[in-house]
Amino acid sequence: MLTNLATRDVETLIHPYTQLAAFRETGPLVLERGQGVWVYDTEGKPYLEGMAGLWCTSLGYSNAELVEAAREQMMRLPFTHLFSGRSHDPAIELAERLKEIAPVPVSKIFFTSSGSEANDTQVKLVWYMNNALGRPQKKKIIARLRGYHGVTVASASLTGLPANHADFDLPIQNILHTSCPHHYRFGEAGESETDYSARLAAELEEMILREGPDTVAAFIAEPVMGAGGAIIPPENYFPAIQAVLDKYDVLLIADEVICGFGRLGTRFGSQRLGMRPDTISVAKAITSAYLPLGAVMIPEGMYQAMLEGSRKIGTFGHGFTYSGHPASCAVAIKTLEIYERDRIVEGVAAKAPRFEARFAGLRDHPLVGEARGLGLIGGLEIVADKATKRQFDPKLGIAAKVVSFAQAEGLIVRSLYGDRIAVCPPLIITEAEIDELFDRLTRALDRAEAWVAG
Ligand code: PLP
Numbered sequence: 001m002l003t004n005l006a007t008r009d010v011e012t013l014i015h016p017y018t019q020l021a022a023f024r025e026t027g028p029l030v031l032e033r034g035q036g037v038w039v040y041d042t043e044g045k046p047y048l049e050g051m052a053g054l055w056c057t058s059l060g061y062s063n064a065e066l067v068e069a070a071r072e073q074m075m076r077l078p079f080t081h082l083f084s085g086r087s088h089d090p091a092i093e094l095a096e097r098l099k100e101i102a103p104v105p106v107s108k109i110f111f112t113s114s115g116s117e118a119n120d121t122q123v124k125l126v127w128y129m130n131n132a133l134g135r136p137q138k139k140k141i142i143a144r145l146r147g148y149h150g151v152t153v154a155s156a157s158l159t160g161l162p163a164n165h166a167d168f169d170l171p172i173q174n175i176l177h178t179s180c181p182h183h184y185r186f187g188e189a190g191e192s193e194t195d196y197s198a199r200l201a202a203e204l205e206e207m208i209l210r211e212g213p214d215t216v217a218a219f220i221a222e223p224v225m226g227a228g229g230a231i232i233p234p235e236n237y238f239p240a241i242q243a244v245l246d247k248y249d250v251l252l253i254a255d256e257v258i259c260g261f262g263r264l265g266t267r268f269g270s271q272r273l274g275m276r277p278d279t280i281s282v283a284k285a286i287t288s289a290y291l292p293l294g295a296v297m298i299p300e301g302m303y304q305a306m307l308e309g310s311r312k313i314g315t316f317g318h319g320f321t322y323s324g325h326p327a328s329c330a331v332a333i334k335t336l337e338i339y340e341r342d343r344i345v346e347g348v349a350a351k352a353p354r355f356e357a358r359f360a361g362l363r364d365h366p367l368v369g370e371a372r373g374l375g376l377i378g379g380l381e382i383v384a385d386k387a388t389k390r391q392f393d394p395k396l397g398i399a400a401k402v403v404s405f406a407q408a409e410g411l412i413v414r415s416l417y418g419d420r421i422a423v424c425p426p427l428i429i430t431e432a433e434i435d436e437l438f439d440r441l442t443r444a445l446d447r448a449e450a451w452v453a454g
Pocket of ligand 1: 113
């Protein structure tokens with residue numbers, strides 16, 4: 001039985017990424033308020049928010065300092081823009097701060113309102129830059145299968161999931177995909193993680209050589225793949241990939257939309273996984289999701305090419321009304337201040353062993369093929385047969401079932417492509433709450449096991 005609000009929702013809203021026919025039956029979970037790592041539905045039932053919203057509410061709910069930062073800026077100057085020479089102090093201050101904390105030397109910041117817009121901006125920047133440098137053929141961008149980079153036309157093209165391409169005539173030209181670094185699922189029998197990483201690096205090199213190195217501009221990657229399955233790459237994967245990129249003068253774009261600002265126990269995910277990015281996309285935790293904001297971090301070389309471009313080929317014709325929205329920037333400044341003051345990243349590093357150990361503890365569960373966490377993000381794969389890694393018939397919807405049992409247990413987690421379950425709680429979660437999360441998840445898995453047994 002749908003509640004009144006849920007019925008009104010079904011009659012009025014189209015939800016992002018939602019199976020509309022099934023949704024008409026189940027309706028939405030309507031949330032009303034949040035506190036710390038907990039959110040409450042309209043009946044007052046609490047849920048441990050094991051997904052930090054959508055991988056983003058790092059400081060949890062009801063943070064009065066973030067609210068006050070937004071209020072103060074909205075009262076002072078709710079809006080001005082950054083087009084054609086206009087500016088405002090929150091954008092300037094935030095850009096300075098981002099440059100200070102960037103994991104690699106950064107020269108300039110370009111603001112957007114979302115991760116998709118940040119990655120679209122990356123595509124245009126790379127293309128504009130290579131036009132400016134007189135090498136218009138160097139346009140191809142290599143992404144990875146199961147990578148997730150957003151849903152606008154260019155960022156959806158970078159995304160490597162079937163649902164983002166098949167029905168939209170995507171990807172657009174000049175975007176290619178190489179393999180996903182998921183050793184559990186795609187490693188060959190007996191192949192070590194090191195050999196697997198070397199194989200993927202060789203595959204990338206072959207792709208670059210086949211396409212022609214003078215046509216390949218960039219490679220884009222999330223440190224840990226999020227929406228594609230919460231997939232943690234082998235330790236030596238990125239160093240092996242990086243060596244290939246360096247050899248052929250291919251830029252590395254790090255999509256730090258999920259991993260940026262502490263998720264892996266380092267300020268940026270790149271630092272944890274041995275990536276040396278040329279340019280970086282961020283969003284989500286930059287404001288702890290209290291207001292929308294994204295950013296692209298641009299190195300000096302790229303900026304110089306843009307300057308050259310502005311003289312030779314014209315204005316960089318790209319930007320959004322809300323690029324650097326003042327209230328979003330004010331909230332981001334406060335968020336970054338809290339990350340430092342409250343030693344949030346160090347806190348993640350300290351709590352990570354507990355989180356990772358609780359993931360490892362799920363490996364014995366009859367439904368779990370792989371369970372792996374890093375920092376405060378992780379994924380598990382539901383399988384029908386642990387020995388052969390055979391999956392359930394997709395029609396069974398086993399991962400969605402686990403999520404709905406978790407919801408009944410008062411826990412929010414997310415099902416992803418390939419019967420994977422993601423966990424990505426607010427960074428402020430305590431060790432006791434981590435235990436609570438995994439206790440509830442275990443009960444949800446037990447209920448799913450009983451449901452399968454029938
Ligand atoms: N990149 C990554 C790694 C993401 O996880 C997401 C969203 O989940 C995006 C880009 C797109 O961000 P947005 O939904 O803000 O457009």
